[in-house]
Amino acid sequence: MSEPISRMGVLGAGTMGAGVAQVAAEAGLEVMVHDPVEGAFERARTLIAGFLARKVQKEQLSEADARAALARLHATARLDEIAAAELVVEAIPEDLTLKTDAFRRLDAAAGTETILATNTSSLSVARLAATTQHPERVVGMHFFNPVPLMVLVEVVAAPAAAQPNVERVAEAARRLGKTPVVTTDTPGFIVNRVARPFYLEALRIVGEGLAGVEQVDGAMRGIGFRMGPFELIDAIGLDVNFAVSQSVYEQFFFDARYRPHPMQRMLVDAGRLGRKASAGFYDYQTDGTRGGVWPGISHRADGPTLEPLSGEQVQARILATIVNEAASAVAEGVATPEAIDVAMRLGTNYPSGPLEWGERIGLAHVVGTLDVLHALVPDGRYRVVPLLRSLAERNGSFFEPGE
Numbered sequence: 001m002s003e004p005i006s007r008m009g010v011l012g013a014g015t016m017g018a019g020v021a022q023v024a025a026e027a028g029l030e031v032m033v034h035d036p037v038e039g040a041f042e043r044a045r046t047l048i049a050g051f052l053a054r055k056v057q058k059e060q061l062s063e064a065d066a067r068a069a070l071a072r073l074h075a076t077a078r079l080d081e082i083a084a085a086e087l088v089v090e091a092i093p094e095d096l097t098l099k100t101d102a103f104r105r106l107d108a109a110a111g112t113e114t115i116l117a118t119n120t121s122s123l124s125v126a127r128l129a130a131t132t133q134h135p136e137r138v139v140g141m142h143f144f145n146p147v148p149l150m151v152l153v154e155v156v157a158a159p160a161a162a163q164p165n166v167e168r169v170a171e172a173a174r175r176l177g178k179t180p181v182v183t184t185d186t187p188g189f190i191v192n193r194v195a196r197p198f199y200l201e202a203l204r205i206v207g208e209g210l211a212g213v214e215q216v217d218g219a220m221r222g223i224g225f226r227m228g229p230f231e232l233i234d235a236i237g238l239d240v241n242f243a244v245s246q247s248v249y250e251q252f253f254f255d256a257r258y259r260p261h262p263m264q265r266m267l268v269d270a271g272r273l274g275r276k277a278s279a280g281f282y283d284y285q286t287d288g289t290r291g292g293v294w295p296g297i298s299h300r301a302d303g304p305t306l307e308p309l310s311g312e313q314v315q316a317r318i319l320a321t322i323v324n325e326a327a328s329a330v331a332e333g334v335a336t337p338e339a340i341d342v343a344m345r346l347g348t349n350y351p352s353g354p355l356e357w358g359e360r361i362g363l364a365h366v367v368g369t370l371d372v373l374h375a376l377v378p379d380g381r382y383r384v385v386p387l388l389r390s391l392a393e394r395n396g397s398f399f400e401p402g403e
Contacts, residue, residue, distance in 0.1 A: 009082030019147025
């Protein structure tokens with residue numbers, strides 16, 4: 001068995017890199033941080049110091065431990081200095097050209113025993129690994145923002161990754177106090193893939209004039225979601241949500257199930273990027289207080305209208321598409337049913353894992369909802385995954401051995 005990782009390199013001192021560096025330093029690892037942008041490390045260290053000070057105030061951390069954690073953070077001027085660690089986590093902007101260049105340089109600088117991990121949320125880990133001479137040591141290590149607070153880490157096993165390296169990354173995540181779930185290298189991994197219908201089906205419902213933004217958000221909060229789809233998109237950022245939607249759609253070869261909605265582009269083009277712009281699906285005051293729905297969303301031409309959906313119908317449509325997507329991930333071997341449910345609870349704060357939830361409300365009910373929708377819109381977006389239909393017909397379970 002390999003020795004536990006004691007040194008971590010972090011490439012990038014932005015929001016994600018600073019978060020990764022903080023949790024690693026708190027966990028007792030020596031952390032070398034490299035960022036070529038002048039002053040980036042100093043800003044990250046100040047940010048981390050503030051987080052640690054608040055933990056001390058809340059009596060979650062002693063002053064001595066906070067000082068020790070800060071002392072374990074080291075700025076490095078050269079890439080080969082972070083490449084000397086047992087594990088290097090790349091946390092630079094989500095740009096393929098930037099990341100491939102970084103991995104080429106890291107691969108050249110690091111010894112063959114160093115594991116190179118990428119924090120990408122939507123890019124192919126296999127594609128990054130292919131730019132290196134040692135693809136067997138490249139693994140995805142997708143943290144969620146804010147890193148100090150979010151428990152989940154998706155450990156992405158690219159096709160060429162050596163299993164011992166995947167296991168070491170998962171163990172490193174546990175060392176940092178995180179819960180790792182192992183996933184294959186599929187578009188969106190687990191969370192960004194299975195979460196797509198929560199947003200896209202909500203957008204379709206509003207786009208079809210079947211319910212308003214507030215009605216949809218209220219309906220989903222009513223069954224335990226902390227935020228409705230539109231509140232959550234505003235919190236994430238319209239630009240970020242749209243970019244991930246486009247990336248997943250393109251990587252699935254323009255499958256209708258993942259097609260972004262024109263409303264997403266419309267709001268981005270209008271500069272309504274969510275809370276950070278004080279304007280998204282909702283208007284926001286300068287102190288962050290949420291106002292009403294932007295009137296531009298509800299401007300519709302006069303003419304015949306469809307019968308509006310009830311809250312229960314909104315819930316049924318959105319849940320059915322989420323369960324179907326989770327079933328698709330199981331069928332394709334993306335991750336185990338247990339891992340998918342854990343990932344969605346921890347990564348998106350779902351009140352229940354989608355597969356367990358689907359079984360609780362009845363898989364036959366889910367299939368029936370999807371079949372009705374598919375009859376109305378037969379472009380494939382509502383097609384039932386064969387595994388889901390099979391389990392519904394025989395009253396089976398995703399959690400049965402061998403499924």
